[in-house]
Amino acid sequence: MVTSPLKDLPIGVFDSGVGGLTVLKDLLKKLPNESFYYLGDTARVPYGTRSKETVIKYARSCVKFLLSKDVKILVIACHTASSYAIPVLKSEIELPIIGVVEPGARSAVRKTKNNRIGIIGTEGTIRSGSYQTHIKILNPDVEVFSRSCPLFVPLVEEGWVEGQVPYLIAQEYLHSLILNKIDVLLLGCTHYPLLIPTISKLTTSIEIVDSSKETAEEVYNVLKSKNLIRENIDTINQSVRYYVTDNPEKFVEVGQRILGSPIENVEWIDL
Ligand code: DGL
Numbered sequence: 001m002v003t004s005p006l007k008d009l010p011i012g013v014f015d016s017g018v019g020g021l022t023v024l025k026d027l028l029k030k031l032p033n034e035s036f037y038y039l040g041d042t043a044r045v046p047y048g049t050r051s052k053e054t055v056i057k058y059a060r061s062c063v064k065f066l067l068s069k070d071v072k073i074l075v076i077a078c079h080t081a082s083s084y085a086i087p088v089l090k091s092e093i094e095l096p097i098i099g100v101v102e103p104g105a106r107s108a109v110r111k112t113k114n115n116r117i118g119i120i121g122t123e124g125t126i127r128s129g130s131y132q133t134h135i136k137i138l139n140p141d142v143e144v145f146s147r148s149c150p151l152f153v154p155l156v157e158e159g160w161v162e163g164q165v166p167y168l169i170a171q172e173y174l175h176s177l178i179l180n181k182i183d184v185l186l187l188g189c190t191h192y193p194l195l196i197p198t199i200s201k202l203t204t205s206i207e208i209v210d211s212s213k214e215t216a217e218e219v220y221n222v223l224k225s226k227n228l229i230r231e232n233i234d235t236i237n238q239s240v241r242y243y244v245t246d247n248p249e250k251f252v253e254v255g256q257r258i259l260g261s262p263i264e265n266v267e268w269i270d271l
């Protein structure tokens with residue numbers, strides 16, 4: 001049997017559904033010669049309202065699936081899964097595993113000037129305190145203000161990202177953070193980058209931090225440090241294979257809007 005060199009193996013990415021495509025989008029930009037397996041657990045989405053135990057159980061089964069496909073690194077694009085499951089998964093598997101929380105926290109701490117950071121995310125992400133913990137490790141002087149924004153995920157999936165309704169909802173959610181004079185707002189959920197144009201209308205003085213760019217940067221750095229970046233050879237094309245646990249048609253419809261490019265090669269799998 002011929003086995004591929006380690007650097008030719010794909011990068012495994014997983015999310016609870018379509019939202020992680022915001023992270024995949026940045027990975028595709030940063031790593032133009034790589035191939036990717038993207039798993040969206042569309043049968044069990046949302047993760048954001050579930051208990052820590054359930055999210056860990058789901059994340060474990062997604063990781064197990066990607067490991068069975070032979071990948072060289074794992075990226076957990078889901079903030080809720082990163083918040084609850086990364087510490088457990090890191091102790092269970094040997095492969096490098098990157099979540100979105102640490103890179104996002106690092107970027108926010110670097111950008112704040114007044115040491116007042118706001119975090120928004122799903123109920124689970126906010127309840128877990130993951131961002132707060134990482135920010136405090138990086139700089140104990142930073143004050144963190146957080147708010148879960150459960151309506152943002154359905155708004156984005158409906159494609160309702162601009163106009164009066166999302167504006168009013170964003171205003172309601174962000175009001176207290178703005179009153180607390182945050183100078184950085186960390187988007188702690190896969191879907192929220194789509195709402196940046198609306199959120200920016202609420203305040204011009206707050207810098208918005210999107211974890212996905214920083215996560216792509218971290219994946220690049222880890223691969224580079226391990227000499228696992230695929231070389232730029234003419235015969236190699238960037239490619240993505242998608243796996244979903246339910247409703248591939250809906251995944252394609254919503255996903256193309258989020259990714260901003262066509263989605264092909266979608267396989268319906270059972271975990
Ligand atoms: N992907 C999830 C996250 O970033 C949002 C959707 C869900 O609740 O599963 O936390």
